[in-house]
Amino acid sequence: MLSYLQIGMECENQDRSNRLGDTRLDHQKATTINHVEVRLHPIILERILRKHRELRGMESLILETTSAPDLILQGHGKELLALKHYDQTPLGPKDMVVVYREDKQLIITAFLTSDHSKLLRKRRAIWQRPNL
Numbered sequence: 177m178l179s180y181l182q183i184g185m186e187c188e189n190q191d192r193s194n195r196l197g198d199t200r201l202d203h204q205k206a207t208t209i210n211h212v213e214v215r216l217h218p219i220i221l222e223r224i225l226r227k228h229r230e231l232r233g234m235e236s237l238i239l240e241t242t243s244a245p246d247l248i249l250q251g252h253g254k255e256l257l258a259l260k261h262y263d264q265t266p267l268g269p270k271d272m273v274v275v276y277r278e279d280k281q282l283i284i285t286a287f288l289t290s291d292h293s294k295l296l297r298k299r300r301a302i303w304q305r306p307n308l
Contacts, residue, residue, distance in 0.1 A: 206242035212278040238286045241272040249299035
């Protein structure tokens with residue numbers, strides 16, 4: 177597992193490559209409910225898709241979950257977990273979970289779950305979409 181320092185260094189190297197004209201490494205962005213722009217770097221997306229192959233073709237849902245979640249939970253330290261329910265995924269109805277840090281403006285990982293109750297028992301809800 178990569179540390180935040182290693183992820184940060186890899187992302188800085190990507191940003192440096194982008195500035196030097198290598199546009200293949202362009203990262204995607206989402207704006208959180210706190211109006212903070214977080215990035216989904218290609219190297220992190222590649223790692224997410226390698227660990228969670230079921231997310232292939234669902235990359236836009238990672239950004240959508242970050243921008244328009246149903247629920248946000250407090251993670252470890254400064255991590256936040258955005259959850260959003262999707263009635264239709266390749267695996268049936270699932271909740272997308274995106275772990276990110278606003279202070280580092282970085283999406284860390286994402287995964288699908290069919291039972292988010294375990295997350296709710298372990299984590300404190302800090303925001304919930306009205307009318308849920």
